[in-house]
Amino acid sequence: MIKFSSFAIVAALGLSACNEEDPIPPVEKTREERVNEHMESLRSDSTALGTFLFSMPKGGDLHSHTSGAITTEKLIAWGAEDGACVNTTTYVASNPCAVGAVPLSTTESDRALYDAVMSAWSMEDHPGPLLTAHQHFFDAFGKYGAVQLDSRNDDSYADILSRAGKHHQVYVELMQGFGAGRGGSLATPLFTSTDTWDKATLLAKRQQLIALPDFQNALTAQATSIANTLKGARTLLGCDTAQKDPGCDVDVRLLVSANRTADRTNVFGQWVYAYELAQKVPEIVGVNLVSPEENANSLAFYQDEMFALGTLDDFNDQEVGRKLVHVSLHAGELIPSVLGAQDQQHMNFHIREAVEKAHAERIGHGADVLSETAGDGAEDLLRDMSAAGVMVEICLTSNRVLLGMSGDAHPLAAYLKNNVPVALATDDSGILRGDITQEYVAAATAQGLDYKTLKKMARASLEHAFAEGDSLWVRRDDFTTAATACASDKPEEATLSASCEGFLAANKRASLQWKLEAQLAVFERSIAP
């Protein structure tokens, strides 16, 4: 809508300019247009462009895995502090120390060991062939697994939130298992070989699972652990002190991720756990599905799992008194070379099934969308996603490093052309040695996007955040008209009307959006006074 109206203005100006006898005075450019021009002038200077995009308010990061987002320097330091060791051949950490492993604290005096651990636990200096890089990435999680123990959750959150705040973001959603594996392992024995995979069976198994005392105990312990983590992170960031870290101003919400490399009964159990944990933990707002999409189990059970999630989601929506739980799914993070010859058809339907069967409101990656042939094909899928407002979490660095997909080979332009909402996200900024600014730089350079488009993506990140409450905007993804309660208010002004104040207090999502608008107003004024 915005796009067409600005085209209309340009067209009108173009016609007027042809009339030499009656010149019309030039229309004053909006501040946004002047900022857009300013960014264009920086394209030849990568340092200046980077500084500009670092300072630009960037809304929220909707696709970030806690385990992959922690900076590798921090992981090494924590492991050393906690007395963990590392095997100097495989670089697998252990705590208690495995036989033959050396203390990680050795890295403090042994630079070569430090560098070797750094490169084993991250993508630092890993220009190798694509499939080797792909494998190296997924192996890294297992190598430092012994360091990122539950006792370091508060440090992890503090690290991630601090970085988001410094890079001018106001919101982060973190994906994590939160002990869902326990739900999975308790669920599998409830199924027999003669059970069918239908709605009645799945809901009966759900009932049996949640009746297990072990299941309920796991939820209770996890809810306490999350509360402690969130509190501990704020303490580490000094949020109640005069020197509070920028991370204190970043709101965090959580998504419980099922691990898709298990079999379907286990994944089902993980999701049942996720929905129940969400009822107990205010910050849990949704579910996801993680680990390699090309894993044999991920492929074998893909359709069954989409059906199972749709079933659980319907149940949750229809049951009176249950908290709304949103769905975002990794889907279409595939390239032909990671699939065997017999599995190539998986490029054809994952995104459509995630949206249609599992009710995904957001898709993570969506990199193979143009290969989709299910239903009426890719064009139709893009139209459907646009109409339904299904947003794609675009992870440019991750897709370049792990899928070898960048520039024109990336479908971001197709999503934009078809008005599918998109937002930039970091995926695993720790392992990938990146940050959200780097994603904006990649969007500006490798994808050639201008300031207006980047700003729209920053706004979309909050429009499609799973934070509670209504949007600030009257029409979805149309960032021109604010809700009536705030219609007479201006984000750059310090005081709010009583109606707007009430509306923002009641709607977390709108309050984050208001915060972004205020930041954008200050930022744009600083560039174009």
Ligand SMILES: [Zn+2]
């Ligand atoms: Zn991811």
